[in-house]
Amino acid sequence: MDMITLNHIKKIYRMGQERITALKDITLNFEKAKIYCLLGTSGSGKSTLLNLIAGLEKPSGGEIIFNGKHIETMSEKQLALFRQLYVGFVFQSYNLLPTLTALENVTLPLIFRRVPTKIRKKKAMEMLKAVGLENRANHKPSEMSGGQQQRVSIARAFINEPQAVFADEPTGNLDTKTTFEMMDLITGIARNRSQTLIIVTHDTEIADCADVVIHIRDGEVESIENNRK
Ligand code: ADP
Ligand code: MG
Secondary structure (H helix, E strand, O other), X not given: OEEXXXXXEEEEEEEOOEXXXXXXXXXXXXXXXXXXXXXXXXXXXXXXXXXXHOOOOOOOEEEEEEOOEEOOOOOHHHHHHHHHHHEEEEEOOOOOOOOOOHHHHHHHHHHHOOOOHHXXXXXXXXXXXXXXXXXXXXXXXXXXXXXXXXXXHHHHHHOOOOOEEEEEXXXXXXXXXXXXXXXXXXXXXXXXXXXXXXXXXXXXXXXXXXXXXXXXXXXXXXXXXXXXX
């Protein structure tokens, strides 16, 4: 079953007089409960593509259908609600709030959804446990290693039980050992919960963790590789 469909997506950035074509004509399908990797060199358009699918940016042309809903025509307000309800994010730089503890950072998406405090705390502790950080709940980001901070951000991405989780170079700042621990963690949670996961990377070893590898080159899909049939 297709969960996300992209039809003839284009993205052109305007910088003064210059026009930069980041995405040329992308048509793709993403199925529920599968793990995808967008693989390509720096500047190929991976982050742009991910941001469009996640409703963070708008395409210059084409359509994006997420669970039957056209997101390219949504207003900023509708997009904000769409992101709250359906998607989770993991960033290369973790993007945790420095003044909040691990537990508080994980509860944030639930605050926006007005979940009562007690339930919020309980759910956040469960998520911290799932990422192996129950003994760091009261630590601030500056009191944790990069790997631990990324675990917190993974817990935060999944706490809403989103239908899709998007990760842009999630291991870009981590050493090799931590990278593979993190990939096992994020793919394990997504598989357990039948969520769709889309990971952006330039690293072919990380791409091996995916069911489907989509090779991106110069703003176009170069090829699609099925790792598991
Ligand atoms: P990747 O994530 O694969 O490294 P990006 O999607 O970030 O690539 O960028 C694709 C192309 O679009 C690059 O040429 C980049 O310079 C350009 N680009 C990305 N974001 C912007 C922006 N906000 N304004 C202008 N050009 C941009
Ligand atoms: Mg990028």
